[in-house]
Amino acid sequence: MNKSDPLAVLLKIKEKKGFQVDDELLTQCYQLQNEHQYDRDRTTLKKMEALIEDALVKGEEDKLL
DSSP states (O other): OOTTOHHHHHHHHHHHHTOOOOHHHHHHHHHHHHHHTTOSSOOHHHHHHHHHHHHHHHHHHHHHO
16 A cells, blocks of 8 residues: 555545445545545535435445346
8 A cells, every 4th residue: 555645545444444435436536526626616516426426326226126
């Protein structure tokens, strides 16, 4: 693990704490935040909510199949 890579540290902490968050979702959220952290329009929260909502919907679809 590269201690200077925030995503790697975040994923390691998630694993150690036993959080039930999909690695792909966590990675997408991190990348979104990282790419838009200096945007003035502040739409990052809405984009993050959309990512999470999509993941929840996909998770429910998997349970229905």
